[in-house]
Amino acid sequence: MKTGNKDVPGKADIVFGIRKSKELMEKFPRTTEYFNQSFESYRTAIPKERVIVSEAFVAQAKNWKPPARFFQYNQDTGFHPIDEKQAKDKTHEGLRGMKRAHDRRESTKALSDRPQPAKANHPKPAKVIPKLVSDPKNYVVFAIGNNPKMLEKYPRTNRFRELVHRNFEAHLNGTAERRVAIQENVLEQVYNWDPPGEFWKMHRGHGKISPVDEKHARRETQKVFASLRQEHRKRESKKLEGNVEGSEEDDEISIAPTTTSDIQESNNGDDVGARTNSSRSGQSDEGTPDYNHAKAVDKPSNSRSETETTRTQPSQNSETPHSKKRLFIETASDIDLLETEMKNWDPSSIRYKLRKRFLARTIVVKL
Structure with missing residues (x-):
């Protein structure tokens, strides 16, 4: 054959x-x-x-x-x-x-099938051929920023942005193929609006808009999602930096001395776990009667402060390998909560790495 x-x-x-x-x-x-x-x-x-x-x-x-x-x-x-x-x-x-x-x-047919109003008995006017000009209210315009006048002139741009924001969470957590499918779905929904949406783009050089085809609309939609992802990462990074700085400042007073000399120096000064009203008011001379009297009065109610001191201070004879770094004291139950929360995080994210570094510098105590 x-x-x-x-x-x-x-x-x-x-x-x-x-x-x-x-x-x-x-x-x-x-x-x-x-x-x-x-x-x-x-x-x-x-x-x-x-x-x-x-x-x-x-x-x-x-x-x-x-x-x-x-x-x-x-x-x-x-x-x-x-x-x-x-x-x-x-x-x-x-x-x-x-x-x-x-x-x-189908859309054109539905418009033509609408009932027409009754015509009055008067001479027919001269036939006027209307210009085929699309309605700017149907435009979805890229690159117009947040100019209120432009957004009022092209209201469907805001509708398109709301559609993007509704799909952003799935786009952020999806794979590369899933992201492409979401972008295609967004374009499909815009084209299926009644009347269908039209994509235009603002040219910054001369401030005019021009229509774009489907290929360019797909590319511009991808840019919109990419810019949203970048802004999301910046916000998360700033939020994490603020949380870490705040936690370090709060934990400064609970840092335990790591050598014998540091412990002695800490005991000679203001003890973190056993501060009294007299030490806050400036009475720090141990030999004075006022100091001894205040110490004797506060001693029965100071059991909790002594417990906190034992929680926040390791043994005096052992030196930790992190003696040159800032340490954090946490209980075992708190550590379990932190590690459980981390299971849902992305291991490559900034907050996951910062939490890992925090846990590596944390001393766990059992109550």
Whole structure:
């Protein structure tokens, strides 16, 4: 049996990129049959399942008799065979374009079917051909900042931003493939608005706007999500830095001396766990009667302070390996709470690393 050239499509093959050529569509009739069979299932599927539907029809076409091959037509270079992955992408792209055209036709038909008001019996005015100018209220404009006048002029820009913010949490925690799917879903929702949204972009040089196609809209949407992720990281970093500095300042008074000389010096001065009202008022001469009297009076009620001192001071004969660093004293139950909270954190995040460093410099005491 004689086989044809593998680089030249036949009547049994499916060719992408020939929709605008009536002659080529007649030459490769299976292309029309392929898209017509798959369109209804694609149109009625929910957005998350449309990619699966398009991929299923690629596999189905390969099981036809004879099996269909997939080609891409270029006006300059001619026909080129493509692999299965490229065929799936081209099928999804073609079906998505067909659905948008179908939705526009349905929207126009619905507007034309509305009941018209009764006409008065007066002479017909001169026929005026209206200019086909789209409504600026349907524009979604990129790069206009937070200018109130511009946002009031193009209100759908705020609606688009709200849509992005609603999907930002899933976009932030998703994989690369999940993020692309979320961006595509956002664009799909804008195109499905009633009336459909139109993407424009502000040019900072001359301050005018111009329409952008789907490819540029996808790129600009990706930039919007990227800028939101960057702002989120900055806020988290500042928040963590503030929390760490505050915790270090609060724990300064509970730092235990790590050598024998430090302990003696601490006992000669103001003891952290056994401060009394007399020491706060400046009476620090141990030999004076007032000091001894205050010490005797405060001694019965000082049991808690002595307990805190034993909690915050390690043994005097042991030197810790962190003697040159700032130490933190925590109970075992507090450490368990901190470690449980860390289980839901990303190990590569800044707050996870800061918490790890804090725990490495913490002395655990048992009560």
